[in-house]
Amino acid sequence: MPSNFEIAHLWVFWLLPLPLLIYWLLPPLRMKSASITLPVYEKAVGYTGEKPRKSALVKRKNFFQWLVLALSWALVLAALSSPQLVGEPEMKVKTSRNFLIAADISFSMAQNDWVIDGQKARRWDAVKEVMHDFIQKRQGDRMGLVFFGSNAYVQAPFTPDLVTVTEMLDEADVGMAGQMTHIGKAIAKGVGMFEKDTIETKVMLLLTDGIDSGDDVLPLDAADMAAKDSIMIYTIGIGDPGKSGSDLDERTLQDIADMTHGQYFLAKDESRLAEIYAEVDKLEPIEYEEMENRPVTLLYYYPLGAALGLLLFSAFIGSLVQLIRALKRREGGYV
Template identity: 85%
Template sequence: MPSNFEIAHLWVFWLLPLPLLIYWLLPPLRMKSASITLPTYQNALNYTGEKPRKSALVKRKNFIQWMVLTICWVLLLAALSSPQLVGKPEMKVKTSRNFLIAADISFSMAKTDWVIDGEKARRWDAVKEVMHDFIQKRKGDRMGLVFFGTNAYIQAPFTPDLQTVGQLLDEADVGMAGQMTHIGKAIAKGVDMFEKDTIKTKVMLILTDGIDSGDDVLPLDAADLAKKDSILIYTIGIGDPGKEGNELDEKTLKDIATETGGQYFLAQDEDRLAEIYDEVDKLEPIEYEEMENKPVTLLYYYPLGLAIALIIASVFIGALIQLIRQRGRKEESYV
C-alpha cells in the first residue's frame, strides 16, 4: 500500500528558538553552596584589610555538550510534531443491494451433458461450481438462495456472509425440491423475501433448464408482481434448446427478463456460464466508497527514542571522562 510521509503538527517547529529566548530573558539560576574556611583565613583578612565577598562559579558547557542539547531539543520537537506515514484512503465495499439466486434443482439438472476438467458431469455440479465463484465475487451484496423444483424453498436468507451462502449451496442437490419445474413459484418466493427486507435495490437471478409446469402461479404473473416491487430479474437458460431431449422454454425466460427490465442469457456449457456471470457482474457492479479514516503509521517514537539514547550516552560519556580525570589527578598527587 503506497504511503506518504506527513507531519501532523508542523507548527511545533516554531518552538525551535525557545531555549535561546529562555537563556536571554530569564536570569541565571543561582545555587548557594558552603565554602571551605581555612584556619588562617581570618588572619589573612586582617593582614590585607580586605573584606570577605560572595563569589560565584559559572559552569560553562563545552561545544560538544551544546551540540548534544541542541540535537536532543530538535529530536524532541520532531517527536511532538507527530511524523507519520499516511496511506491512501481504503475503498470500503458498500452494501447496496439484495441479490437473490433462484436455481432449478429438478431432476433434469442431473443430466450428464456438461464437462468439468475434461470429464462429463451433471449440469447441477457444473452450475454449482461456477456459481461458487460468482457468489464470492459479490462482496458487498447481501446474497440469498432459493432452490426450486416442484416447490420453492429458501436455502439461504439474505446475508452478507458469502462463505455461509457457499456452504449452504454445497448442501443442495438435485431432487431436493421435487422433480417438476415451477418457475412461477420460485419468483413468488423471491418476491416474498424481498418484501421483508429494507434494501431498495433488488436483483434476482434465475437458472433453469426446463419448462414451467405449474398451474397455480404462472411465471409471467409472478414477473408482474416482481416488476411492481421494482425487482430486476436476469434469467439464464441451461442447456442447448436445439438438442433433442432439452425442454428449455427460452420464450418465457426472455419475457420474464423483459418484463422486469433484466436480460436473458443462454448457457450451453460451463465456459459460457462463467462468461454470463462476468456479464452480470458488469451489469450489476459492486459499489465502493472511501473510508473517512486513512491508514496511519505513527513514527514519533523514532526521534523520541534517539533523543533519549543520546541523552543517556552523553551522561555516561561525561561520567566516564570525569572519572578518568579524577584518576589522573590522584596519580599526579602521588608523584
C-alpha cells in the same frame, strides 16, 4: 513495493530556536547551596571592615555539553515531526450491492437434455458450470445463494468471499429442497435476506425450469413484496417451452421481471445461458467505490532513540570525567 520518505509535521522544525529564546528571555534560575563555614570568618570580616554580601556561582557548560543538548533537541523535534515511509496507494474494493442467485433444484432440473463439451448432461450440471464463471466475475458484489424446490433455503448468506460461494454452489444438488417448484417461496426467502442487510442496491437472479406449484406464497405476490423493497429481479427460464414435457411458465417469469423492473431471459441451452449471464453483466456492471490505502511505516523511534542514546552517552562521559578528577585529587593531583 517502492516507498517515499515523508515528514508528516514539517512545521515542528520551526521550534528549533525555542531553547535559545528561553535562554535569552527568561531570567536565570537561582538555587541556594551550602557554603564552607570558616572558624575565623567573623574575625576576618572585622579586620578587613568589609560587609558580607550574597554571591552567586554561574556553572558554565563546555562546548561538548552544548553540542549534545543541541543535537538532542533537534532529534526530539525530528521524532515529533513523524518521519515515515509511505508506499504506493493500493486500491481496495468496497462492496456496492447485494446480488442474490435463487436457483431451482427441483427434480425437473435433473433432465439429461443439455450438452457440456459435446456430451449429454443434466440441466443442473450445465447451470452450475456457467454459474461458476458468472460468480467469479462479480468481484465487488456481496453474493448470496438460495436454492428452492418444495421449500426454499439459504445455501450461502451475503458475502464478498466468492470462493466460498462457489464451494457452497458445488455442494448443492438436485432434490435437496424437494421435488416440487415453489417460486413464490424462493422470492420470499430472498426478500427476507435483503431486509436483514443495510446495502441499498439489491439484485436477484431467479433460475427455474418449471411452473410454480405452491399455494401458500404466490409468485406475483412475492414479486410485489420484492418491488416494494426495491429489489430488482432478473428471471431466467431454463429449457425449451416448445418441446413436449416442458412446464416452463414464461408468462409468470415475465410478469415477475416487469413488476420489479428487471428482465426475462430464455435459456434453451448452455451457450445461450452463458450469453444471458454476459447480458446481465452489462445490465448490472460492477460499480464499486475505491478506497485508497497507503501503507505507512513510522520512523519516529529512530531519532527518539538516538536522542536518548546521546543523552545517556553524555551522562556517562560526565560521570567518567568526575570520577577521574576525584581519583586525581585523592592522589594529591589537581585538575
